[in-house]
Amino acid sequence: MTHNRYIVIVxxxxxxxxxxxxxxxxGDSVVVIDRDHATFGNLSADFSGFRVEGDATQMSVLREARxxxxxxxxxxxxxxxINLMAAQVARRIxxxxxxxARVFDPRREAVYTRLGIDTICPTSLxxxxxxxxxxxxxxxxxxxxx
Amino acid sequence: MTHNRYIVIVxxxxxxxxxxxxxxxxGDSVVVIDRDHATFGNLSADFSGFRVEGDATQMSVLREARxxxxxxxxxxxxxxxINLMAAQVARRIxxxxxxxARVFDPRREAVYTRLGIDTICPTSLxxxxxxxxxxxxxxxxxxxxx
Numbered sequence: 255m256t257h258n259r260y261i262v263i264v265x266x267x268x269x270x271x272x273x274x275x276x277x278x279x280x281g282d283s284v285v286v287i288d289r290d291h292a293t294f295g296n297l298s299a300d301f302s303g304f305r306v307e308g309d310a311t312q313m314s315v316l317r318e319a320r321x322x323x324x325x326x327x328x329x330x331x332x333x334x335x336i337n338l339m340a341a342q343v344a345r346r347i348x349x350x351x352x353x354x355a356r357v358f359d360p361r362r363e364a365v366y367t368r369l370g371i372d373t374i375c376p377t378s379l380x381x382x383x384x385x386x387x388x389x390x391x392x393x394x395x396x397x398x399x400x
Numbered sequence: 401m402t403h404n405r406y407i408v409i410v411x412x413x414x415x416x417x418x419x420x421x422x423x424x425x426x427g428d429s430v431v432v433i434d435r436d437h438a439t440f441g442n443l444s445a446d447f448s449g450f451r452v453e454g455d456a457t458q459m460s461v462l463r464e465a466r467x468x469x470x471x472x473x474x475x476x477x478x479x480x481x482i483n484l485m486a487a488q489v490a491r492r493i494x495x496x497x498x499x500x501a502r503v504f505d506p507r508r509e510a511v512y513t514r515l516g517i518d519t520i521c522p523t524s525l526x527x528x529x530x531x532x533x534x535x536x537x538x539x540x541x542x543x544x545x546x
Contacts, residue, residue: 261534268504272527277534326534354533356526358414374529376522380502381418383520387500388407388423388472 257282262324262350264288264310264340265331269356269376271296273328278303285319310340313347321348329355334362341371403428408470408496410434410456410486411477415502415522417442419474424449431465456486459493467494475501480508487517 259282263270266288275298278284284303287310288294294305308315310329321327327344329337337355344350354372357363366373405428409416412434421444424430430449433456434440440451454461456475467473473490475483483501490496500518503509512519 259534268523269526269530272523273530276527276531328530328534330530352534354530356530372533374526374533376526377414377418379525379529380415380520380522381422383525384415384419384474384476384500384502385422387518387520388405388474388498 259283259325260320260323261285261326261328262287262316262319262321262344264327264329264337265356266290266293266296266305267330267332268296270328270330273330274303275301285324287315287319311336311343313343316340316343316348321350324348324350326350326352326354329353331356332358334358338362338366338369338371341366342369345370405429405471406466406469407431407472407474408433408462408465408467408490410473410475410483412436412439412442412451413476413478414442416474416476419476420449421447431470433461433465457482457489459489462486462489462494467496470494470496472496472498472500475499477502478504480504484508484512484515484517487512488515491516 257280261277261282261284263274263286266286274284274286278301287306289309291307306319321344327350329340331337334357341353341355345353357373357375360375360378363373403426407423407428407430409420409432412432420430420432424447433452435455437453452465473496475486477483480503487499487501491499503519503521506521506524509519
């Protein structure tokens with residue numbers, strides 16, 4: 255009743271480490287890559303995956319993470335360019351079938367989509383939630399949503 | 401068919417400016433506060449609200465934004481402490497009825513809630529979306545979600 259996939263996560267900040275912990279707990283084999291060794295402190299004690307310290311835009315680092323074996327790559331760093339680079343290399347060179355990336359600039363989403371990369375934009379998500387939370391609080395009757 | 405509320409937005413970065421533009425377009429009266437004048441460049445040409453340059457943790461700045469008139473305050477800066485401070489002051493001192501804040505550290509959400517502040521955590525939102533996007537891709541039949 256558990257997953258058993260090989261998942262490479264780029265970036266071990268708040269988002270990356272949270273995903274790594276959750277997916278590892280669910281039975282997936284997880285490898286986390288981060289340039290900053292200190293970020294591995296975000297991983298929980300029961301994290302059973304591997305840590306690779308290095309720059310995920312370097313082929314040697316991606317090879318060390320055995321990206322060729324990966325079912326899924328998730329790029330979660332705070333830099334859109336790094337996420338795009340890692341995601342593209344995963345898709346094109348290592349043939350990873352499912353590639354997802356965090357993207358901060360919503361204008362870049364179209365580019366990612368054309369490259370076969372699924373994107374999630376926290377800013378757009380948060381904006382949508384804020385707008386939903388304040389919608390319907392009109393002073394007028396029957397006010398339209400903004 | 402439009403809104404007609406008085407909304408104060410703290411922070412004019414990607415999220416704050418997006419909300420300001422959308423809400424202004426929907427007919428709300430919007431005031432945006434930011435310490436950095438350059439961020440006002442994120443506002444669209446048709447933004448019809450006001451810009452207040454200053455530190456939103458200062459009473460004088462909040463008074464200048466006429467926070468006492470506000471129906472809604474939305475704190476969107478990148479700093480949880482600033483968002484919490486502005487949100488608390490809006491709620492307690494200016495009596496703003498609906499106060500929302502972006503919070504990056506999910507562990508702080510409970511504190512905000514106790515203070516009567518609605519929170520939206522982009523990291524949690526993004527994490528939920530990523531987990532949903534990769535769920536069900538189990539190599540085993542009937543794999544449970546992580």
